[in-house]
Amino acid sequence: MGKKIEDIIRQDIKKIAPYVPGKPIEELQRTYGIDIEKIVKLASNENPLGPSPKAVEAIKRCADKVSRYPEGSGYYLKNKIAEVFNQPVDNIILGSGSSEIISMGMELFLNQGDDVIFPTPSFLIYKILAYKIGAVPVEVPLQDDFSYDIGMFLEKITSKTKLIILCNPNNPTGTIIYKKQIDELMEKIPDDIVVISDEAYREYVDTDDFGTAYPYLYKKNVIITRTLSKIYGLAGLRIGFGIARKEIIEFMERIRPPFNTTTIAQEAAIAALDDQEYVKRSFENNISGKNYLYSAFNALGIKYIPTYANFILCRIPSAPAVVKKLEERGIIIRGMFGVGPEYVRITIGTERENLLLIQNLKDLVGEEK
């Protein structure tokens, strides 16, 4: 063999650290022989209530359709989204998860060498996709309490800036951009810069002061990305959507891979969007779980960042050892050691799951102190 593969691949790709997802339940079962039913996964910000029963019915109903390609345009799902989110149907695009919408949005606007600004710590995909495209990631640190500093975003804008990505609420911190902040950013941003507002956790936000990018959809170049993976409980089906002005959506459609969303995902998403009672139940479970975990963390002396999403960033002494010991006991949380050696992110679970987590943390945190 002549040259090594690593010498002939596009060299930018070497800058990409592999994305490490939350540990799958199946892996814990294989590693520790724990009964799959007993494993508690609080690592990937999924809906702990499981899918909506209506979505499950829809999945069963369309099982015998899968020998055919999906309805490529996603006509019925787009119309449902238009109705639920009160937007024209031409302003909606479907993706295999909202990650694919983010990816298409970045591919549409970024040339090699263009700057793309986004927060750090944040969702790792932004940096991976920037390198994939050959764009230059410009990371804006959140403040010490992990709140956004909009002034810092504005300071980073140069003639090379093409795109700004906002993660709101931000993963892994659960912090948000407030109304006043989004107004300031949008007012000052030059017209030729595009904003992708990743609002994957928007449904969990419990303040009216949330700075969604919705009011700017038709005033600025804005793409809002939303997902069915979180409160709608369909992470395994990979379905999300983007909302933007028709001109933007039309160009995104040119790079959308054909049949990127499956028949089952489309049908389940329609049923899930129709089940707003389930969304309400999921929201309420999250609020009560959050309050329970806050008080349990306070009692245990565990520091945490107040969250607007379905996960909590915490600081635990000897975090890597605690994460491993929890896994041995069948509980998966997510180490966030890129943020700092003591940081972990815990998805808010059901009442039973939260209780189990706290019972185990009580032993372990005491032990590691």
Ligand SMILES: Cc1ncc(COP(=O)(O)O)c(C=O)c1O
């Ligand atoms: C901030 C953020 N955006 C987007 C996503 C992607 O979600 P999906 O591709 O499943 O829609 C996630 C998933 O964890 C996320 O945390």
